Amino acid sequence: MLKIGTLTLQQPTVLAPMAGLTDRVLRRLMDEIGGCGLLVSEMIAAEGLRRRNRRTLEMIADFKTRTPQFIQLFGANPEALAEAAAIVSAETAFAGIDVNMGCPVPKVVRSGAGAGLLLDLPRLASVVAAIRKSTCLPLTVKVRLGFNKVNVLETTKVIEEQGADAVAVHFRLKSEGYTGSAHWDLAAAVKENLRIPLLGNGDIMTAAFALEKLRTVDGVLIGRGALANPFLFREIAGQVTSENDMGAYVRRLGALIGEHYPERKRLGKLKAFTRFLLLSRPGCRSWKRRIFLSQDFGEARTFLEETFACP
Numbered sequence: 350m351l352k353i354g355t356l357t358l359q360q361p362t363v364l365a366p367m368a369g370l371t372d373r374v375l376r377r378l379m380d381e382i383g384g385c386g387l388l389v390s391e392m393i394a395a396e397g398l399r400r401r402n403r404r405t406l407e408m409i410a411d412f413k414t415r416t417p418q419f420i421q422l423f424g425a426n427p428e429a430l431a432e433a434a435a436i437v438s439a440e441t442a443f444a445g446i447d448v449n450m451g452c453p454v455p456k457v458v459r460s461g462a463g464a465g466l467l468l469d470l471p472r473l474a475s476v477v478a479a480i481r482k483s484t485c486l487p488l489t490v491k492v493r494l495g496f497n498k499v500n501v502l503e504t505t506k507v508i509e510e511q512g513a514d515a516v517a518v519h520f521r522l523k524s525e526g527y528t529g530s531a532h533w534d535l536a537a538a539v540k541e542n543l544r545i546p547l548l549g550n551g552d553i554m555t556a557a558f559a560l561e562k563l564r565t566v567d568g569v570l571i572g573r574g575a576l577a578n579p580f581l582f583r584e585i586a587g588q589v590t591s592e593n594d595m596g597a598y599v600r601r602l603g604a605l606i607g608e609h610y611p612e613r614k615r616l617g618k619l620k621a622f623t624r625f626l627l628l629s630r631p632g633c634r635s636w637k638r639r640i641f642l643s644q645d646f647g648e649a650r651t652f653l654e655e656t657f658a659c660p
């Protein structure tokens with residue numbers, strides 16, 4: 350059993366945070382499907398939460414799930430992060446907090462947040478220490494291997510020393526973005542260097558790959574693989590998926606997008622989720638085009654449903 354602080358996960362698998370994607374719709378769907386040990390939100394600006402920005406509060410409006418949910422915070426200012434963490438503890442039902450130290454987006458890095466923290470170890474340490482002081486909730490930190498050279502042994506050790514309960518490593522440098530393959534060959538050395546659990550991340554697309562990696566790390570984070578195959582977590586837990594499951598998934602996806610988003614946002618959201626779903630289905634060019642060229646949510650949704658109902 351994987352324990353993150355006081356929280357015991359039913360499965361050693363985590364839905365990785367993805368901006369614009371691990372919203373309420375996807376977290377609800379993953380909870381309904383089952384098999385996933387922990388769901389992580391999109392990255393949420395600590396400054397926005399601290400100032401109680403309306404849009405930020407909308408993004409974190411929580412809801413009950415069987416699967417525990419963590420919020421992911423990002424920021425560069427230890428005080429703002431600590432205040433945001435205190436708000437999460439006192440006013441939301443999130444079971445824990447993850448801190449983003451891997452985001453490569455230039456605007457985020459320039460502000461010193463995301464992967465920018467990998468270049469500034471003293472600040473990285475004060476961020477973790479400040480959050481640790483302000484909350485008793487389970488606390489994880491998500492890093493990359495380094496900014497443009499590997500310093501993951503140093504960063505993860507500092508994170509452990511400052512009181513985090515687990516660390517998640519995306520096995521790429523910031524400078525690699527999402528290119529090439531994740532460097533899983535470094536996992537064993539990181540694991541050996543830590544006493545807190547290590548969650549590994551990068552390029553997990555199949556249950557077999559996940560199970561192989563779970564021999565080295567304590568848990569796995571899965572992002573794009575869970576969008577390409579929404580049943581991946583369940584498959585890792587030993588269940589078999591049928592085409593009917595996929596039909597039910599796209600129907601529920603359309604319904605939840607309709608429920609949670611205003612008309613003007615629905616089509617964009619449907620395309621964002623479906624992009625990864627379609628990538629995993631080679632050879633269906635004509636219907637991919639039909640969905641991506643569609644200008645209307647209702648039409649794209651019906652087409653998607655028909656496609657998966659009659660594979």
Ligand SMILES: Cc1cc2nc3c(=O)[nH]c(=O)nc-3n(C[C@H](O)[C@H](O)[C@H](O)COP(=O)(O)O)c2cc1C
Binds near residue numbers: 450
């Ligand atoms: C569209 C997209 C958005 C992402 N947003 C975040 C984010 O908000 N916070 C974060 O820590 N990582 C974010 N990531 C990185 C993922 O959490 C993960 O580290 C990366 O995709 C590699 O894992 P995967 O191969 O399983 O997708 C994002 C990735 C993608 C593709």
